[in-house]
Structure formats: structure tokens, C-alpha cells
Amino acid sequence: MHTPAAARRGSRRDTPPPRTRDSEAETLRGFLDYLRASIADKVDGAPEPQVRTAAVASGTNLLGLLNHLVHVERALFLGEEVRNWPATFRAAPEDGVADVVARYRETVARANRMLDTCTDLGAPLPRPRPDRPSVRWALVHMVEETGRHAGHADILRELIDGSTGR
Secondary structure, three states: OOOOHHHHOOOOOOOOOOOOOOOHHHHHHHHHHHHHHHHHHHHOOOOOOHHHOOOOOOOOOHHHHHHHHHHHHHHHHHOOOOOOHHHHHOOOOOOOHHHHHHHHHHHHHHHHHHHOOOOOOOOEOOOOOOOOOEHHHHHHHHHHHHHHHHHHHHHHHHHHHOOOOO
């Protein structure tokens, strides 16, 4: 029997979408955490230097995508200012895969602790900046942003070593 090349190189089964409770907040947060775990797992263990090598004409690379999401999470949920968004798509040369994955997971944990204090999805985010979107808007935007980049990460990781699946 012939085994497809991707299966020989580390494909994994897809993780099904989360089963969430009925509330809007639980559904939004459940899907966001699902996507966050998916992209972190996709980057975790990716080989150097391919993880930071552009595999497409835009220059996008796998490690840079996760580094960017660190900054998006911090800006949106924690109120940190980003002065140069294009630069967030590149990890520092001294940051290895484990460093960026750990930084992302810590940022997600901090954002979730902040979100745990939010009981009204229509209320503005409790962050130290004057532009404060609603919690609902922020969650939907982060689902969209993370989902889009998780899709990019799927393709980039497959190009690196054939690994597929969520």
C-alpha cells in the first residue's frame, strides 16, 4: 500500500471545532482559543531556518506570523501600542521557535485573564487606551485575524516539512 508523502512526513489528524456552551461569549472565546492553539501547535517544533524563511512572494514566514499575532493580541486586548505593524511579521534573529511560541502562549494567557473580567460583550474593552472597541468586536476581530493567519500557517508548515492537520 502506498502512503502519501504528507502522511510519511508528520501529518496529523484534524482537531474538530470546539463544543461550546450556548452563550455568545463562550462560543466566541471557545473558537478563539481553538484557533490560538491551532496556530501555536502549527509553529511549535518547526525547523530552523525554514520557520523564518519566506516561502511565498509576499515574504511571509511561519515564525513571523506567530510573532505578529503576539503583537495583535497585546495591542487589542492589553492596550499596548504598536508603531510599526510590518515589523511585527519578523521575529528577532535571537528568538527561536520555542521563544516565540512561549511568548504567544503567555500573551494569550494574559489576554484571557483580562477577558475573564468582562461580563458584558457590549461594553468597551478595559484597556489603557482611548480607542476602546466593544468586547464583542474585539473577540470577533481576533477570531478573524487568528483564523486567517492559522490558514496561512497551515500552508507554510506544509511547504516546510509536509506537516498537515490542525
